[in-house]
Amino acid sequence: MTEKPTIEERENGPLVVKGLTRLIGPDGTEYETKPVMALCRCGHSKNKPFCDGSHNDAGFKSRGGTPAGIDRVLVYEGADVSVSFNPRLCAHAAECARIAPTVFDASRKPWVQPNNGSVDDIREVIAACPSGALAIVTESGPQHLGKNGPQIEVMDDGPYCVSGVEHPAQAPGEAAAKTKFVLCRCGLSGNKPYCDGTHHDKGWTAD
Numbered sequence: 001m002t003e004k005p006t007i008e009e010r011e012n013g014p015l016v017v018k019g020l021t022r023l024i025g026p027d028g029t030e031y032e033t034k035p036v037m038a039l040c041r042c043g044h045s046k047n048k049p050f051c052d053g054s055h056n057d058a059g060f061k062s063r064g065g066t067p068a069g070i071d072r073v074l075v076y077e078g079a080d081v082s083v084s085f086n087p088r089l090c091a092h093a094a095e096c097a098r099i100a101p102t103v104f105d106a107s108r109k110p111w112v113q114p115n116n117g118s119v120d121d122i123r124e125v126i127a128a129c130p131s132g133a134l135a136i137v138t139e140s141g142p143q144h145l146g147k148n149g150p151q152i153e154v155m156d157d158g159p160y161c162v163s164g165v166e167h168p169a170q171a172p173g174e175a176a177a178k179t180k181f182v183l184c185r186c187g188l189s190g191n192k193p194y195c196d197g198t199h200h201d202k203g204w205t206a207d
Contacts, residue, residue, distance in 0.1 A: 005150045007168040007183070009193050012062050014038040014051035015160070015168065015183060017152070023049070026156035026206075039152075039160065043187035048206055049154050058187070065190030068197050071173040075137055078114025081122055082137040085112060088173035088191065089133035091159050091182040092200035096125045096134060130161035131195065132177030144177035157205045159185055159195035169193055 005019040016038055017023075023031040031049075038051040042060035045052045069087035076083045096104035103117035104125065114122060126134050127145035130153070135142030149164015159182040172181060172194035182195040186204040189196045198204075 005165050007162070007165055009062060009168050010038070012060055013055050015041050015193065020150060020152060020165070022151035024151060024153040025049075026154050039185070041183065041185050041187060041193065043185060043204065043206075049160070049185065055187075060187055063192055065188070065192075065198075067189075067191035068201065073142075073175045076110055076112035076114055077137075081114050081119045083112050083114055083122060083126075084135045084137050084142050084175065086133050086173050086175055088196060089131045089176060089181075089194075090197050091131045091133070091155070091161075091195045092197045093128075093130050093155060093158065093161075095128040095130070099125045099128060130155070130159075130163075130180070131182040132180045135175065135177070142175045142177075144180055146177070146180040149179065154185070155182075158199055159183055172196075 008016045010016055018036050021033055023033050025031060039049050040051045042055035042058050044054035044058045067088060069090060071088040074085045100117045100121040103114060103122060104112055123145060126136055132144045135144050147163050151163055153161040155161055161182055163180045165179060167181060172191055183193050184195045186199040188198040188202055188204060190198065
């Protein structure tokens with residue numbers, strides 16, 4: 001195993017993960033890990049989350065398409081805490097609405113209202129946001145909280161949620177977290193290798 005886990009893109013092929021010891025399925029079950037693993041990112045493998053070579057028949061391409069969501073940092077100011085959000089990074093995990101619905105409500109404008117909840121609730125949301133799209137605004141820049149890594153968690157009908165591992169490519173957008181991000185596994189993202197939420201918009205499922 002390598003000292004630090006790494007993720008590499010194979011051109012027009014899978015994500016090659018080295019040295020990772022925690023790979024968690026959508027139901028919370030941990031997969032048996034190997035020193036080197038190839039994870040599907042075309043969306044067609046019959047052995048998800050692992051690659052079975054289906055990308056060849058599917059004609060998968062490592063790049064292409066137009067990214068969903070603008071690459072721009074929006075700031076929502078509150079009396080005790082302010083929150084930043086980059087739409088380009090959002091994977092639509094909806095942890096924000098689940099944990100603090102009075103603060104985060106997509107049916108309302110502005111959709112983030114920090115004064116409607118506690119600082120602790122907002123910090124819990126920031127930690128649970130798998131993509132790093134949400135952050136706490138500080139004088140030194142965005143503060144991204146997260147789970148202890150390194151690990152990859154497979155989101156049900158969604159992307160790979162990565163923590164504690166460095167980016168496999170150029171950062172997915174402005175003010176992105178350094179070691180918390182989401183990687184596309186449906187093959188539809190316009191911001192590959194990163195997820196841009198297209199799986200949600202297209203209704204992609206892993207089955």
